[in-house]
Amino acid sequence: MQTETEQIARGDVADKGRRVREMFDRIARRYTLVNTLISFGRDAHWRRRAVRAAAVQPGDCLLDCCCGPGELADAFAAGDPAPAQITASDFSPRMLAAAERRQAGRAKPLRLVQADAMKLSFEASSFDIVSCAFGLRNLADPKEGLAEFFRVLRPGGRVAILEFSLPAGRLMRACYLLYFRRVLPVIGGLISGDLGAYRYLPKSVESFFSPVQIADMVEAVGFRDVRQESLSAGIATITTARRVG
Template sequence: MKPVSIDKNQRRIREMFDGIAATYDFLNHFLSAGLDLWWRRSAARILAPAPRSRLLDVATGTGDLAFAALAREPSLHIIGVDLAPEMLKRAMAKAEARRIVDGRYRVLVGDALHLPCRDGSFDAVTIAYGIRNVPDMGAALQEFHRVLKSGGRLLILEFSLPTHPLFRCFYLFYFETVLPAVGRWISQDREAYEYLPASVGAFVSPDAMEAIVQRSGFRPESVTPLLGGVTYVLTARKP
């Protein structure tokens, strides 16, 4: 079998997510049994953004983390940045359906390595399941650091692998066999749903991520595993 490429060329990533945009939300919810929404709500709870603060949601996709944050604190002003225009179209359609039409959530096509934002302009930067897809994680973290105010917070929500051996075995079977098969059948995109488990398996551990964040100038606060370590929330602060 041909090995799965985890090349993170940004054109490839954009085209991949544009290609699955129409089925992205359905598959996220179906393949995780709705847990993806709980994970984002948990991240918003851990972040606990202050009223009227400004938040930058990088790799915003179809907006679910931003909407979880707004559900917790409706006075937020959030800008969502993503490479994939088709994903952003669906994010804005969801914002309109939720009657978030007063400028509290806006979107920009943009790259995590070159954020279209001024220095020190946000109280928080969040990224859900996107840091794994950037070609230069250190450069992305430097950009997050640049656009944050002093004292501002970074939140990373990302996949990892369960630590319990039996659960890990079951999870890997599902993640590497069942999920790609169902994903490519529904989305008609083989590449995207083979890339997902391959990219998670090749990615750094939560402990390594915490160390990388610290080397990028942040002060780590917490790493919170969810569902036995299937995913985790990392928070850090810009001194």
């Protein structure tokens, strides 16, 4: 018998989008702090690697989907070259409020837009790069999200997806799963006050597609030149690809 958390993580509920949005609204206030603690600060490193993999060109317009408080967008803004314009979108009002609170510290404020990643409110071919960190597995239909990324990218544009994955090595995987299933939910739950959200995290990662399956999905929606980079022994994977036609 599946728990409710497992059902949401696997997408076995009709209203996954609403439940996921409410969950991220609940944890938005302490989201960044919890991430830093549970990943031992590696999350910032992974985002910097995703920025590098996206190969920004001067003048590029970037859309960061599922932006949360805007950390990946900020990592892009700190890059050299930085994109000329950065739009950051999310469907959670409280995550966007958290991103808004950080605007004062930004040299160039982000354009923040509330939008569902599976139904983006942007014109076709509007961006040179679409990025998405730790967002894809939360979508009710990840393939639909990827198709939207493809639609809003101009031909020649690139997608960069950073997502959790599971270490391939048996010992590393066993140690990681012990931490991921038993320790992380307790730390995340205590700090955020929402145990359910941090039980959802390992379940959503374990029930999500493997990097190979993500690469197949990315190709299936029309992207080409798919490349992947495994980070921290496979705990996270960057997938990049190009919209050719």
